[in-house]
Every structure is written in C-alpha cells, then in structure tokens.
Amino acid sequence: MRKYAxxxxxxxxxxIKSIRVTDKEGNELNFYHGIEMAAxxxxxxxxxxxxxMFIGNGASAAISSHMAADFWGNxxxxxxxxxxxxxxxxxxxxxxxxxVFEKPIEMFADSSDILFAIxxxxxxxxxxxxxxxxxxxxxxVITLSGFxxxxxLSSLGDYNFYVPSHSYGPVEIYHHSICHCILxxxxxxxxxxx
Numbered sequence: 001m002r003k004y005a006x007x008x009x010x011x012x013x014x015x016i017k018s019i020r021v022t023d024k025e026g027n028e029l030n031f032y033h034g035i036e037m038a039a040x041x042x043x044x045x046x047x048x049x050x051x052x053m054f055i056g057n058g059a060s061a062a063i064s065s066h067m068a069a070d071f072w073g074n075x076x077x078x079x080x081x082x083x084x085x086x087x088x089x090x091x092x093x094x095x096x097x098x099x100v101f102e103k104p105i106e107m108f109a110d111s112s113d114i115l116f117a118i119x120x121x122x123x124x125x126x127x128x129x130x131x132x133x134x135x136x137x138x139x140x141v142i143t144l145s146g147f148x149x150x151x152x153l154s155s156l157g158d159y160n161f162y163v164p165s166h167s168y169g170p171v172e173i174y175h176h177s178i179c180h181c182i183l184x185x186x187x188x189x190x191x192x193x194x
Contacts, residue, residue, distance in 0.1 A: 056118035101130030122151025146171030
C-alpha cells in the first residue's frame with residue numbers, strides 16, 4: 001500500500017511538468033505564463049463588468065460549483081455554475097442532456113463574459129455545445145481537459161490547460177488546482193495594486 005501511495009504522488013509531481021497550455025492560435029505557453037495570461041484575461045473582463053461561468057459534469061461539476069463560489073465569495077467577482085439540479089433536469093427533459101449547458105448559456109451569457117469549460121475527457125458533447133454556444137455570444141473561454149492530447153475541447157479556448165493523464169483523479173486534482181491558482185493569482189494581484 002505504501003508503495004502505491006508513493007507512486008501515486010510521484011505521478012502527480014511528474015504531471016505538473018507535463019501540463020500543456022495553449023492559446024487560441026495553438027501556440028504553446030509555459031505553464032506559469034498560461035496561469036498569468038488566464039488571470040489577466042479574467043481581470044480584464046471582470047473589470048468591465050462581465051461575469052464568469054463554469055460548466056462541467058460529475059466531479060467537474062463539483063469543481064465548477066466550488067470555483068464559482070470562490071470566485072464570487074473570495075474574489076468578489078460575479079460567477080455562476082450551471083449545475084443546479086432543477087435546471088439540469090428541466091433542460092435535459094425538454095431538450096436532451098447534450099443541451100444542458102448550451103441552453104442556459106444562450107439565455108444568461110452576455111458578450112465578453114468568460115466560460116471555464118471543464119471536462120476530464122475533453123469529449124463531453126454537452127460541454128462542447130456549451131463552448132459553441134458561448135462563442136456565438138462572443139465570450140471568452142478557458143478550457144481544462146485531460147485524457148487524449150488532441151481531445152476536441154483542448155483547442156477551443158482562448159487559453160487551454162491539458163493534463164496528460166488518462167486517470168480521472170490526477171486530471172481532476174490539477175483542474176481544481178489550476179482554477180484555484182488563477183483565482184489566487186488574481187486576488188494577490190488586486191492586493192498588490194490597492
């Protein structure tokens with residue numbers, strides 16, 4: 001058991017050096033530069049009164065809820081996650097589950113808002129349709145994905161964070177960590193510029 005635990009954390013440590021970050025043109029960025037650029041994007045949009053939206057399924061939905069609460073509560077930014085149970089079930093019932101994020105985005109997104117699209121596989125149809133919907137509203141997008149290197153989500157954002165693992169745990173851990181780091185970077189920036 002101990003050897004497995006050591007191997008698990010050794011794997012997590014090695015993954016941090018392998019996370020790929022790209023911009024909307026497909027240019028690779030240094031991981032920390034990617035965090036900085038994502039934070040600057042959020043600051044620039046929020047400073048003009050735009051909001052932040054989060055979407056994800058399963059554990060990614062939990063990350064979405066947590067981060068929406070933290071961006072709002074700790075970061076003092078308007079943030080929302082579209083995963084209220086009544087919303088999910090009514091949209092799924094009326095339109096089909098693949099439209100569960102697309103329909104609320106059509107209704108609530110305003111031009112230049114920011115969407116955090118979180119999917120371990122990067123292949124969830126409802127996430128991809130949500131990104132398409134938000135792009136039609138001329139919003140900004142930050143993606144977080146894993147599993148296959150060329151998953152569809154990994155190239156759809158203004159900034160894309162890809163965790164090179166086929167295991168849910170490490171992908172989800174790093175997605176959560178990246179979101180927290182972006183938020184904490186923003187909060188530190190605001191603190192230093194008061």
